[in-house]
Amino acid sequence: SYVLTQPPSVSVAPGKTARITCGGNNIGSKSVHWYQQKPGQAPVLVIYYDYDRPSGIPERFSGSNSGNTATLTISRVEAGDEADYYCQVWDSSSYVVFGGGTKLTVL
Amino acid sequence: EVQLLESGGGLVQPGGSLRLSCAASGFTFSSYTMSWVRQAPGKGLEWVSSVSGNGGSTYYADSVKGRFTISRDNSKNTLYLQMNSLRAEDTALYYCARGEEIVVVPADVWGQGTTVTVSS
Numbered sequence: 256s257y258v259l260t261q262p263p264s265v266s267v268a269p270g271k272t273a274r275i276t277c278g279g280n281n282i283g284s285k286s287v288h289w290y291q292q293k294p295g296q297a298p299v300l301v302i303y304y305d306y307d308r309p310s311g312i313p314e315r316f317s318g319s320n321s322g323n324t325a326t327l328t329i330s331r332v333e334a335g336d337e338a339d340y341y342c343q344v345w346d347s348s349s350y351v352v353f354g355g356g357t358k359l360t361v362l
Numbered sequence: 363e364v365q366l367l368e369s370g371g372g373l374v375q376p377g378g379s380l381r382l383s384c385a386a387s388g389f390t391f392s393s394y395t396m397s398w399v400r401q402a403p404g405k406g407l408e409w410v411s412s413v414s415g416n417g418g419s420t421y422y423a424d425s426v427k428g429r430f431t432i433s434r435d436n437s438k439n440t441l442y443l444q445m446n447s448l449r450a451e452d453t454a455l456y457y458c459a460r461g462e463e464i465v466v467v468p469a470d471v472w473g474q475g476t477t478v479t480v481s482s
């Protein structure tokens with residue numbers, strides 16, 4: 256089965272840049288989607304197809320994907336960005352796969 | 363407004379059954395793939411099952427294959443998840459989510475979830 260590996264936690268100071276990684280075997284050949292989930296709320300799609308942003312998502316959110324690592328980058332981090340972030344791919348054998356999630360803490 | 367509203371959750375004994383529903387509104391339901399995703403208390407997201415727009419293709423996680431059945435009624439704009447032989451590890455908040463017209467992911471619309479508790 257296909258596995259996505261995320262760091263359990265990332266901490267960043269307000270105004271700085273946060274990078275959340277998602278590792279998988281040759282993940283660069285797949286399309287990666289990212290979700291933000293705040294406590295008590297449903298997930299929200301923040302990046303799709305590696306780097307596209309849904310309407311309403313700030314330009315501070317960006318994505319990249321190459322080799323064995325996909326990255327969600329949040330620039331000029333704000334307190335309101337504090338949340339859990341999940342990467343996701345479609346795999347022909349495992350179908351829908353989520354990473355374990357990363358808790359972003361804004362210091 | 364595009365909306366998904368789950369219902370049908372509750373407390374059920376191990377080995378029991380439950381049927382979840384997800385009522386969709388604000389979009390052409392039959393044009394989109396739909397999925398169920400669950401989240402156990404304090405844990406991450408776990409994909410459960412997906413179905414194509416016409417219901418002809420279904421996909422299941424290994425953890426629920428043979429026990430859960432996904433279906434949809436496009437005339438009623440409703441997605442279902444029939445859950446049989448429930449186990450304690452099925453306890454979770456169950457979300458329904460809208461995919462794209464052809465592919466299952468990404469999921470751009472999510473409901474607020476319905477809670478399933480499996481306990482004696």
